[in-house]
Amino acid sequence: MDTIFALASAQGKAGVAVIRISGPLALDAGAQICGGELPARGTSLRILQDESGERLDEALVLSFSAPKSFTGENTVEFQTHGSTAVVSAVLDSLGRINGLRMAEPGEFTRRALENGNLDLAQVEGLADLIDAETEAQRRQAQVVLAGGLGRLAESWRTSLIRAASLIEVTIDFADEEVPVDVTPEVSELLAHVQAGLEKETAGVRIAERIRSGFEVAIVGAPNVGKSTLLNALAGREAAITSEYAGTTRDIIEVRMDLAGLPVTLLDTAGLRDTDDHVEGIGIALARRRAEEADLRVFLAEDSEVLDVEMRAGDIRLRPKADLRAEQGNAISGRSGQGVDQLVDHVSSVLKSRSAQAGIATRARHRDAMLSALLSLTEAQDILRRGPEYYDIAAEEMRSAIRSLEMLVGRIGVENLLDEIFSSFCLGK
Numbered sequence: 270m271d272t273i274f275a276l277a278s279a280q281g282k283a284g285v286a287v288i289r290i291s292g293p294l295a296l297d298a299g300a301q302i303c304g305g306e307l308p309a310r311g312t313s314l315r316i317l318q319d320e321s322g323e324r325l326d327e328a329l330v331l332s333f334s335a336p337k338s339f340t341g342e343n344t345v346e347f348q349t350h351g352s353t354a355v356v357s358a359v360l361d362s363l364g365r366i367n368g369l370r371m372a373e374p375g376e377f378t379r380r381a382l383e384n385g386n387l388d389l390a391q392v393e394g395l396a397d398l399i400d401a402e403t404e405a406q407r408r409q410a411q412v413v414l415a416g417g418l419g420r421l422a423e424s425w426r427t428s429l430i431r432a433a434s435l436i437e438v439t440i441d442f443a444d445e446e447v448p449v450d451v452t453p454e455v456s457e458l459l460a461h462v463q464a465g466l467e468k469e470t471a472g473v474r475i476a477e478r479i480r481s482g483f484e485v486a487i488v489g490a491p492n493v494g495k496s497t498l499l500n501a502l503a504g505r506e507a508a509i510t511s512e513y514a515g516t517t518r519d520i521i522e523v524r525m526d527l528a529g530l531p532v533t534l535l536d537t538a539g540l541r542d543t544d545d546h547v548e549g550i551g552i553a554l555a556r557r558r559a560e561e562a563d564l565r566v567f568l569a570e571d572s573e574v575l576d577v578e579m580r581a582g583d584i585r586l587r588p589k590a591d592l593r594a595e596q597g598n599a600i601s602g603r604s605g606q607g608v609d610q611l612v613d614h615v616s617s618v619l620k621s622r623s624a625q626a627g628i629a630t631r632a633r634h635r636d637a638m639l640s641a642l643l644s645l646t647e648a649q650d651i652l653r654r655g656p657e658y659y660d661i662a663a664e665e666m667r668s669a670i671r672s673l674e675m676l677v678g679r680i681g682v683e684n685l686l687d688e689i690f691s692s693f694c695l696g697k
Contacts, residue, residue, distance in 0.1 A: 270342070272298065273372035274363045276356055283351030288359055291340045291377055294368045299332060299345035302362055307345065309334040317347065319362040326355045340377050341384025382678065389678020390418040393631060397480055404529035405479050405623060409630060418628045419677045421469070425462045425641075426673045432458040433666040436659050452652060459645050459652075459666075466642045472627025473635040478563060480630050482524065482531035483619050486559045488577055489568035493588040498568070498602035499523060499536040502612070520558055528616035530623060535562060564618060566611065568600070582618050584611070634676060641672035 272292025278285070290298055300306045302325075303315040310333055317325040329348040338344040349355050363369055378395060381387045387395070394413030401407040412418075435451040487495045503523040521536035537555035559565055559577050568588040569575060579585065590599035590606040600607035629635060648665035651658045 272369050273376055274298075274360070274369055275372040275377070276360065277346070277377075278351070282353055286349050286351040286356045288347045288349060288356065288363075289372075289377060290345045290363065290369070291338070291342045291372075291380060292369075293343060294366075295343040295345045296332060296334070298363065298366050298369055299330065299347075301366060302347075302359070303330060307332040310337065317349070317359060317362075319358070320365060325358045325362060326350055336384065336386075339386065340380040341386045342380060388416070388419045390422075390634070390676065391416055392678070394418075397630065403526045403531045406531060409476065409479050409626070412628055413630060418634070421465070421628060422673045422676050425465060426670055428458045428462050429645075429666050429670050429673070433663050433670070436663045436666070439656060440659050440663065456649065456652060459649055462669075463642060463645050463649075466638045466645070469627040469629050470635055470638045470642065472625055473629050473631075473638075475622055476626040476628070476630040477632070479530065479623055479626055482533050483564065484533050484535060484558075484562040485564045485566060485615055486535040486537055486562035487566050487568065488537055488555070488559045488575075489588065490573070493568045494600075494602050495568055496521070496536050498566075498600065498608070499534055501602035501605060501608050502534055520554060527612065528620055530616070530619050532615070532619065535559075563622075564615060566615070582622075584614055584618075586611070629676075637672050637676040641669040641676075644669035644672065 270292055272290065272294035274288065274290040276286060277289040278287040296307055296309075302317050302319075303313075304318055304322075305315070307313065307330065311331075313330050313332075315328060315330045317328050319325055326349045328350075331346040331348070333339075333344040335342045335344075347359060349359060360371075364371065378387070378392055382389060382392050391414050394410050394415075398407065398410035398414055401410050432455045435455050439451055487498055489495055499521060503525065523534045523536075525532045525534060535558055537559055556577060565577065565579070565583045567575060567577075567579065567583065567585040569585060570587060575585075586607065587593070587599035588601075589603075590596045590601035591604035592601075593599055596606060600611055602608065629638065644665045648662045648669070651662040651665065
């Protein structure tokens with residue numbers, strides 16, 4: 270196994286930079302650049318120097334012996350001054366030590382996975398935590414990184430192993446009289462796991478939205494103030510506004526943090542019949558994005574027939590409140606009338622939906638759980654046919670166990686690892 274090193278903190282000037290070494294030669298390399306032996310586990314203030322003895326910097330040095338480190342290997346971390354020149358000098362000196370090489374993106378975390386310090390779901394949680402922009406994303410990522418999904422999968426796996434064992438004992442003693450009918454206990458174990466899988470599977474879509482962001486589309490006829498409202502919500506001129514219908518032809522997207530939730534606001538083209546080919550393309554795109562959005566804000570008169578059907582939770586407001594004598598249920602991006610109330614309303618709807626989120630956050634998680642559910646449904650059906658089919662039921666249970674092992678990355682995910690770790694920076 271190679272010994273690797275990289276800058277673990279962000280690139281650029283900072284107060285402090287963290288440089289990490291991991292692998293069998295980490296402690297030796299650390300001792301070489303520090304000019305003296307490092308403790309197997311501990312901290313020390315050292316003068317870093319190159320091979321000629323020239324001072325590079327004074328740094329706080331942390332050393333960890335395997336397996337009690339992030340990667341599960343011998344690890345040394347230098348907390349240096351955050352000057353780009355200091356960082357470059359230390360990295361250059363490490364690169365000249367025999368047996369060391371620069372880490373690849375995500376390689377430290379990949380080693381933590383390979384050494385059993387993290388499961389694959391925790392790796393994904395770490396990636397999500399690094400990318401987190403809102404409080405909801407941070408909380409969700411922390412639950413996964415702390416092993417919440419792995420513990421849940423392990424509890425399901427334990428129940429299925431127990432159920433399969435009971436069935437296999439019955440198969441082994443098929444020619445003898447078994448004093449206890451295990452079918453009720455097995456069926457109860459399977460039902461318990463099925464209920465848990467169904468609950469988590471149902472929450473994946475909302476959890477994915479917390480991770481990637483909810484989409485809220487502003488929909489309505491041309492020139493009703495959609496772009497003006499978007500600009501008011503964004504607090505900047507994100508979309509061009511004019512008195513001419515059809516000004517917005519493409520989808521304008523603005524990323525926001527609403528009540529700790531990641532939200533992308535969509536300003537869509539005005540919905541109308543048109544002979545303009547380019548505007549027609551924009552209107553077709555607007556309809557499609559409006560249908561796909563998690564929540565729609567319709568700007569329309571009370572008597573107006575909407576071109577897009579409203580769904581539960583959607584919001585309908587009368588446009589241009591600043592030009593109305595009666596301003597009830599109306600909004601104006603120009604004057605700000607009703608904008609704060611709209612923000613509160615959207616936040617309330619999305620927070621309510623977020624409460625339904627599970628621990629699983631990715632399509633990969635959902636696919637593994639659905640595969641396990643399918644196997645357990647088959648197993649329950651086969652159990653009802655009687656003991657002569659127990660061997661088939663046991664195989665379906667083993668199939669469900671394999672799906673759960675794929676969920677946490679124990680088996681069958683080798684082809685995914687390169688893609689997952691490519692999203693990490695060098696020092697992670």
